Amino acid sequence: MRLKPSRFLTATQTNQRYLLSLEPDRLLHNFRAGAGLPPKGEVYGGWESRGIAGHSLGHYLSAVSLTWAQTGQPEFKRRAAYIVEELAACQGANGDGYAGGTTVDRDGKTLDGKVVYEEVRAGKIDTAGFGLNGGWVPIYTYHKVLAGTLDAHALCDDPKALAVAIGLADYLGRMFEALDAQQVQTVLRAEHGGIVESFAELHARTGQQRWLDLARRVQHEDIVGPLAEGRDDLAGKHANTQIPKLIGEARLYETGGDARAAKAAMFFWETVVHDHSYVIGGNSEFEHFGKPRQLSTRLGQQTCECCNSYNMLKLTRHLHAWSGESRYFDFYERAHLNHILSQQDPDTGMFTYFSPLASGYARGHSSPTDSFWCCVGSGMENYSKLGDSIFWRDGERIRVNLYYPSTLDWSEKGAKLEIDTDFPYSDQITLTLSKAKTPTPVSLRVPGWCAAPSVKLNGRAHAVTVKNGYIDLTLRAGDKVALTLPMTVRTESMPDAPDLVAFVNGPLVLAADLGPPDQPWDSFDPVVVGTAALTPADAPQRFSLADHSRPQDLTLRPYFEQHHNRTAVYFRNLTPAQWTQAEPRLVAEAKARADIRDRTVDILRFGEQQPETDHALKASPGTQDSGNLTVRSRVLNKGSITFQMAAAPGPLILEVTYDGSPRNKDFRILVEGQEVAHETLPGERTSPLNVKTYPLPQALTEGKSKVTISFEMAANQWAAVFEARVFKAAR
Structure with a gap:
């Protein structure tokens, strides 16, 4: 399958330029360093320079493999092979199949993340939502690398990639096999990606029972159990932590026949799509699910994390493959066109993290070398496979599920089917069977939003019968179909x-x-x-x-x-x-x-480099800027931030804009060393932002051109602050 010239092909080509601009050796820095091998490139910035490093390499390996499959350009296959060779070298140096990019800080030293796995194997387990023994989602990151090697094997036909994948899985599998069932469930409290899927996939590729046993062993019962029973307990849970677990359940059903796994996956899909998704097809606010069908108060700049839709589309493909129901592609098309296609800045190829749905917000995009958020990784994959679900094989039948300009060359059957259209800007689609050895059955999906499709075959009106969401035709070489899908x-x-x-x-x-x-x-x-x-x-x-x-x-x-x-x-x-x-x-x-705004004396937008520099901001360890939002912020943990703001004669007021979600926090606000407020941010969120004002004692500001302001957290807790403003009190 190849995309034809269109906005889809242009977006794919923009992504290819970005992929080629990245240096695999820089993504491999931590892998080689951890294996005792000299790195060949400096580590990238953003998340790659923090403890979660390594996930980007896995996504990148998948992306270049997907790009090779979709374009046939040899440089992408070469890069995939190079990364596989480097991972094999790291495994050889480690001697036990391990190759990882995460790091962990211990006693002021940065250590290779392997120490976490060895501690867990020995029975030392300390988990939180994203942490495991002080490591930041190490199994999640490990899974991305494992998934990348499996993609390199399947898409680039690289046998060494399978050997590397088996080595990676063997090391992790031995860790899980050393634990009892309760210990495994404790480990699974930390975000762990789609490790069930990868174990199940290895079973499918090797036929070895061990991988199926491991896939079943690492099912997260706290999540899978209620879903299999038809219960929605998702409120308050981190959304993208859960979706890969259900992709794993789907793959477990496909490889092992586990009916309970299929039931959990199907119920989860129905629940998320119908009860937790916004109009663009994305889900979650502030990365978390809320109460089902309670979305109107969950509109902010942090709606619809892009990784969520990346994974929901993966799950959708599995479920459609089971039943062939067209309604799965009604959702796929919705999320693909409106959420996935909105993620990339077409000018730069950079990616969004969230898609803000609150009025008045714009999108924020990554930087080429200093972001590497999770959504940068999944974004690289999204734009490497914009055409991967247009055509489906259904026995001897071609099923067309998406109407993007493209060509299918089914060489095995000697059939070539072409789509020409300006959809979704036009409701006119032309499909041409330009080559065929024998009559070819073709099914055209009728979207749920289209009430009156029409078909012309070789210029003549053709009776339309829609069955199970499809129009079935039998075409011969040279036949041309004009499909009209009226939009309202x-x-x-x-x-x-x-x-x-x-x-x-x-x-x-x-x-x-x-x-x-x-x-x-x-x-x-x-x-x-x-x-x-x-x-x-x-x-x-x-x-x-x-x-x-x-x-x-x-x-x-x-x-x-x-x-x-x-x-x-x-x-x-x-x-x-x-x-x-x-x-x-x-x-x-x-x-x-x-x-x-007219009475404003000074304003500081947190998380932006120049404004923070201009205001002499100093932050203790533990605070950090949040660059993945449209409106940047500074996240306050244990410790303090101090900055200077301009003053003016007369009574002044300090206005601080916080994220609307956090509550029951505990911190002090000081001006010139004196406490002016003890803030707790109590109560439920009623809007995306929480704007609070604090009158400043005139004795602290009078006669001064600048004042020093501090936020001091009382404990290790999370709160995001977006903006500080000093303005004159109304006369």
Whole structure:
């Protein structure tokens, strides 16, 4: 299969340039150092320079293998082979199959993460949500490398990759085999990725019972048990920690026939898709699931972690393969077009971590060498396989599930099928069977959003019968099918707030453009008054709300393409009477924000290098900037941050913007060494941000051009602070 020229091919090519710009030796730095071999490149920045290093290598190995499979460009296969050889060398130096990139800090020294596995093997186990014996998700990271070698074996036909994968799995398997069942479950409390899937996959490739036994041994019962019983206990759980576990359950069913595993995987998919997902197909807020169908108060800049959709699409492929039901690809198409395709900055090839759905936010993107978040790794894979689910084999039948410009060359059957279209900007799709030895059965998926598809075969109208979500045809060489999938605009409401709506046209979620990210959105969240109707504009997938929108006429276009502006996805739909009542309050709140801006003396945006430097910020160990958000922040743990802010004559007020989620924290705010507030951030979150004000004693600021402000945490706890502002009190 090959993509034809289109926005999909362009995005894939942009990703290829980024993959080629990365140096495998730099990603291998910790692997070689940990094995006692001299590194051949300096370690990258971001997460690669922290304890979680190594996951990027696994994703990168998968990405170059996928790119080789989708393009046939030899450099990507060469890079995959080189990484496999280097991992084999590390295994040889270690002598026991181990090759890892994680590190752990002990007594002021940075040690190779292997020490964690050896401690666990000996029965010393200390787990938290992301930590294992002081290591940051070491099994999660190990799984990424193992998964990369399995991809290199399958996609690049590299037998050495399988040998390396077996060595990696053997080392980890011996650790688990040394523990009793309860100890294994204790270890599994820490995020561990899709290790069940990899063990099950090794069973499928080798036929060895040991790998199937290990896959069953490392099923996380606290998660799988309730799901297999049909219970949704996901609220409060870290979303992307759970999804790979259910991919593992799916693979366990496929390789071992475990019916309970299949039941858990299917129930999980239904639950996440229908009860925990937003309109773009993504899920989670602040990386966590909430209560089912309670999404309206969970709209912030940290909605829809991209890794989640990466993994949900993997799970979707498994379930579709079992039943062939078209509804699985209704979700796949939704998440793929609206979430996955929104992740990459087309100008730079960089990736988002979250997709903010609160009004007024723009997207934040990674840097080429100093981010390497989890979503950078999964992003490299996402854009290496944009075409991998267009065509499916169903016995002798070709099943078309996505309508992206592409060519399928099924050499085994002597068949070549081509798709030409500007979908999703057009509802017209042309499919040509340009070559075939014999009549070829083809099934065309009819999306759930399309009520009246039509077909012409070689220019003549063809009767349409939709069965199980597909139109079945038998084509001969030279046949040309013109498929029309009419799109209609509709609204989709929040399940717990019927008056909070999003606009969708065909497969595409539409969003309002609220202006460039370097200009603040100071007004209220956009409102639709009266009938929520859109007026088509002068280009495909462009619409206007005209006089139905407030505070201004808003133009809507696909969410995925709005990479460099602030957006609004959900709109409060009010009746004219409700708007008359709400308008004074909303206008007053917007005016108050503008008034404070006019009275501002100084402002510090945390997490941004130059503003922190300009304000002489000093942070104790344990605090860190959070670069994966649209609005950057500084995460406060145990310790303190100190900075300077400009002062002015007269009474002043300190305004601090916190993340809206944390509560029951305990820290002090000091000005010039004197406590002005003891903050606890009590209560439930009611908005994405929590803005609090603290009047400053005039005696501490009078006659000074600058004052020193400190945040001092009382204990080791987490709280994110986005902004500090000093403004003049109203006269």
